[in-house]
Amino acid sequence: xxxxxxxxxxxxxxxxxxxxxxxxxxxxxxxxxxxxxxxxxxxxxxxxxxxxxxxxxxxxxxxxxxxxxxxxxxxxxxxxxxxxxxxxxxxxxxxxxxxxxxxxxxxxxxxxxxxxxxxxxxxxxxxxxxxxxxxxxxxxxxxxxxxxxxxxxxxxxxxxxxxxxxxxxxxxxxxxxxxxxxxxxxxxxxxxxxxxxxxxxxxxxxxxxxxxxxxxxxxxxxxxxxxxxxxxxxxxxxxxxxxxxxxxxxxxxxxxxxxxxxxxxxxxxxxxxxxxxxxxxxxxxxxxxxxxxxxxxxxxxxxxxxxxxxxxxxxxxxxxxxxxxxxxxxxxxxxxxxxxxxxxxxxxxxxxxxxxxxxxxxxxxxxxx
Numbered sequence: 001x002x003x004x005x006x007x008x009x010x011x012x013x014x015x016x017x018x019x020x021x022x023x024x025x026x027x028x029x030x031x032x033x034x035x036x037x038x039x040x041x042x043x044x045x046x047x048x049x050x051x052x053x054x055x056x057x058x059x060x061x062x063x064x065x066x067x068x069x070x071x072x073x074x075x076x077x078x079x080x081x082x083x084x085x086x087x088x089x090x091x092x093x094x095x096x097x098x099x100x101x102x103x104x105x106x107x108x109x110x111x112x113x114x115x116x117x118x119x120x121x122x123x124x125x126x127x128x129x130x131x132x133x134x135x136x137x138x139x140x141x142x143x144x145x146x147x148x149x150x151x152x153x154x155x156x157x158x159x160x161x162x163x164x165x166x167x168x169x170x171x172x173x174x175x176x177x178x179x180x181x182x183x184x185x186x187x188x189x190x191x192x193x194x195x196x197x198x199x200x201x202x203x204x205x206x207x208x209x210x211x212x213x214x215x216x217x218x219x220x221x222x223x224x225x226x227x228x229x230x231x232x233x234x235x236x237x238x239x240x241x242x243x244x245x246x247x248x249x250x251x252x253x254x255x256x257x258x259x260x261x262x263x264x265x266x267x268x269x270x271x272x273x274x275x276x277x278x279x280x281x282x283x284x285x286x287x288x289x290x291x292x293x294x295x296x297x298x299x300x301x302x303x304x305x306x307x308x309x310x311x312x313x314x315x316x317x318x319x320x321x322x323x324x325x326x327x328x329x330x331x332x333x334x335x336x337x338x339x340x341x342x343x344x345x346x347x348x349x350x351x352x353x354x355x356x357x358x359x360x361x362x363x364x365x366x367x368x369x
Contacts, residue, residue: 041066140164147179154183161193170201188221195230204302204309206234223254225261232268237310241272248272267303271320304328308340315347318354322361341367 042063049059140163147156161176177194184190195213199206206214211234217227232247248269255262304327311320321344328337341362348354 136163136167140167151179152183154180158184158190161197165197165200170197173197174201186220188217188224188227191217191220192224192226192230196226199230199233204306206230206237210234225251225255225259229261229265229268232265233306236268236272237313239314245269245272264303271307271323311344311347315344316351316354318344318348318358318361321347321358325362325367337367 045054045059045062045066048054049056054062140160143156143160147153147160150156157176157180161173161180164170164176165173174194174197177190177197181190181194191213195206195210195217198210198213202210211231214227214230214234217224218231221227228247228251232244232251235241235247236244248265252262252265252269255265304324307320307324307327311317311324315321321340325337325340325344328334328340344358344362345355348358
């Protein structure tokens, strides 16, 4: 209601601004007319006569002529002013009173509606997110089309590869990283990126082909953190936990204090029994809930998925199952925790001692069934 009142005041103010000049007296407007000019000329003749610039007969003749013109002009203005002025003022008033509201209504009707409902914030956010995703997909398509016609553009492949990997198109990312190596040249970073894409395509398992890429990256740069981490992960997946621990200890010894991947390596080291920090601690997982989606995926999901993959290959690790269930509970995924508990019981069903240890640990976590 307040909004409509403000609009009404604005309309009244606009109309008043148009009508105000029309209601003013017309006296001041006549000052620049012919009557005023002739009066000035008469006064000027009197001044010239007094100064002796013109003779009396000439002054009298000029006075008569100007007076005649003055009378004629005064009569014409007196006759035209009432009809002309009144006609135009009425027209202007009609336009102001009726035209302005009509124009405002004509503009408002196609653009606005007083009954339009509010658009829910959640839908706006989803719409914005889907629009951004669609925009990213369109950009990827444009880059791919560019690279089809310019396959030797190494910079294009270098930009496209990590985007494809984030979109989950791991096979395409592998191809893009290979082309980046071909047209940009060898580097430890490109080799380790290629190996990571291969491992992602294999569900987190460091395959023999991926391991070769990490070894090549290590040969090009012995301190490359990604290559060293995945070489340790390969050792862990091969059952060589001591080798994995040694690789990760060496990596942490050279890592700067603020390295973003330090917590991941520490958790991995603790997972193989080579560190004092507990793997997937409550603090680590809980802290991830305040991060954005990218950081959370990098720190938590990678650790949980790798642990789950390892447990599918080696289900005898009761402590590993308990860590996985505990991580799901801390993250709030109770359904996944229940599924992991069921998988754990099936994995150790033939070993009474391990099954008893598992059930006791699950009971402590609040999962008795």
